[in-house]
Amino acid sequence: MIDAPRRRTQEERREETRARLLRATVEALRDQGLTRLTTPDIARRAGVSRGALTYHFASREDLLVDSIAWLLDQATGGLRKLCDAYPAPTMPIEALVDYLWDMMASGLFQVTMEFLPEARHNAPFRERLLPVVREFHAALDASWTRLSAVAGIPQEEAQVSLNATMCLIRGMIAQNVLRNDPAYYEAMLGWWKRQLRGWLGQDAGAAAPLPPPILPAFVHAEPPRKRLVRDRARRQAGGG
Amino acid sequence: MIDAPRRRTQEERREETRARLLRATVEALRDQGLTRLTTPDIARRAGVSRGALTYHFASREDLLVDSIAWLLDQATGGLRKLCDAYPAPTMPIEALVDYLWDMMASGLFQVTMEFLPEARHNAPFRERLLPVVREFHAALDASWTRLSAVAGIPQEEAQVSLNATMCLIRGMIAQNVLRNDPAYYEAMLGWWKRQLRGWLGQDAGAAAPLPPPILPAFVHAEPPRKRLVRDRARRQAGGG
DNA sequence: AAAAACAAACACGCAAGTCTGTTCTTACCC
DNA sequence: GGGTAAGAACAGACTTGCGTGTTTGTTTTT
Incomplete structure (x- = not known):
């Protein structure tokens, strides 16, 4: 059975949503870049609606x-x-x-x-x-x-x-x-x-144990093409 | 009296227009940045029409x-x-x-x-x-x-x-x-x-005479605002 | 009941690429 | 060598897509 979403205080809701959005924004920024950083994308990554995003961040x-x-x-x-x-x-x-x-x-x-x-x-x-x-x-x-x-x-x-x-x-x-x-x-x-x-x-000194990185590792994915490459997106017949 | 625009060969026309566009693009890139780099702007800077631009550069x-x-x-x-x-x-x-x-x-x-x-x-x-x-x-x-x-x-x-x-x-x-x-x-x-x-x-050696820079000096102008700043553009009443 | 938090539809602006029409060069012909 | 057809070079209007900010409506917490 599925737990009903636990009752949270307004502050908890607020802070969690904002935190999700902040982290999602930074990750999207790193993975897609600023020009491909769209508010719908961020909301999707954060797992919240675009409405929630615009509610917490005016712009x-x-x-x-x-x-x-x-x-x-x-x-x-x-x-x-x-x-x-x-x-x-x-x-x-x-x-x-x-x-x-x-x-x-x-x-x-x-x-x-x-x-x-x-x-x-x-x-x-x-x-x-x-x-x-x-x-x-x-x-x-x-x-x-x-x-x-x-x-x-x-x-x-x-x-x-x-x-x-x-x-x-x-x-x-x-x-x-x-x-x-x-x-x-x-x-x-x-x-x-x-x-x-x-x-x-x-x-010379020995290697030191380092604190973990802030963000999870980044794999160069290049999901859907946007804007700038439209002319390059023409597929050639044949070829694998 | 005004000289009638001198007759140029096709190659001259072509090369001059292309050169103007290349230089204008680089200057616009430096002065306005890639996100504000629009083809109408480039054409304006280069002193050619947008049609000329699209003729010489497919994208x-x-x-x-x-x-x-x-x-x-x-x-x-x-x-x-x-x-x-x-x-x-x-x-x-x-x-x-x-x-x-x-x-x-x-x-x-x-x-x-x-x-x-x-x-x-x-x-x-x-x-x-x-x-x-x-x-x-x-x-x-x-x-x-x-x-x-x-x-x-x-x-x-x-x-x-x-x-x-x-x-x-x-x-x-x-x-x-x-x-x-x-x-x-x-x-x-x-x-x-x-x-x-x-x-x-x-x-230590004496200072050397240096070749001139590639582009004319850049003055931070920030002409018309675009996109990202719309919400910041609201003017406050009063204040100079 | 009120307010905070969220959800989703709407409207506007804008820039890229496309397309159609015009001017300028060149090549060919008599 | 002058006239002309063909094509290169240029000019500007049109279309489409998309993302932002806005707005209006719904759920959750107080």
Whole structure:
């Protein structure tokens, strides 16, 4: 027999629906991209009606902003947890770089690449994003400071080299879209780790256990084609 | 009196119109972004009719691909010219980094950020872009090799460090969208130049004359609002 | 009973692709 | 070499599809 849907408080209903929508939006953003991000799609993914969506979020843009904030919050939390995992001993720099890479490459920067262009051309949207992103950058800086403290490294040096690490990772992920060449990136990241260890004056360390990623793994699916490809969709007779 | 429009050959007409459309597309892409890139807009910018556009390019996507190829060709040419400018003496690494930064930040990577998400989610589009981008990457690698030769540096080392430079620059430009902080990037780039000079075993060099940028300077205008911002467009009574 | 939460139908705008008609070049012919 | 037919190049109207925001109606909780 099927349980009748348990009675929930209004707040429970509200928060669950909103949470489903936020997560669905981020996943759709990563898997389909911003241009293919439609409110009917999001509602379907979240398992709610479009009416529920429009009830909780007045516009698609509102939903977007809140979803991005949610994602960055998750990332901040993971980062904090990582730092907590290395209180007294020195954090192996390789583990840090690997963690940052996984965090960015598995979802965070994929999603960022989706909304950055919109932020560039849509001032109100950008303004709403700025405080959210500022908070994330502050969390990064705080992490670098904590790490430099436990490792006994000049804070200035840690800031610039670890922020540069983030930029390097961003650039690598961006390039990866049109240059899928794992060896290239592995070599570059390995080289970078060696440089970092030199700057920060560390010896080699063991690999570290990392907190789990925020989103489930992404498989490149490409479901129904939209818009931009209509002319390419003509099927050729024959051929398998 | 007004000159009657000079008689042009079909090829001249064709090439001029196509060139206007390619350039207009790239500029629109940079100034308005891919989501706001409409064929009526492009035609207007190019000073041709929409009919002319659709005559020369069967689809918006065709026009996009050709425009990107054109842009990357321009960049490749500039890079080659830069290398030619430093045949015998050692290229000052600062000049190289500055050139790459200007090239990427003034248009190339701005535009790239626009179409990367589309390439990620649109396989046919991506496949058409791959050979174009491969050629660009090959031109980069060739430049690194040439530079390493004149500078007497191990080629391997030059490849990885200069490709890393490109990735670093990409990441910085991406971050710049939501962290407009010139001092931050200047410091990072300066730090990076010092590191590079160390690896490549150079002394300080004078600033170099750089080839001109591909596109005219961009001023953030944000003309008519589209789509995503409709709800934000409500004007408040009063206020200046 | 009232309000919050949800559901679904409606209307508008817009851009891409298609199509039909017009102007400009070229090639051919006498 | 001038006139003309054919085709390239251009111009603009039309059609369709789709996604957003809106609105009106229903269920659930208070």
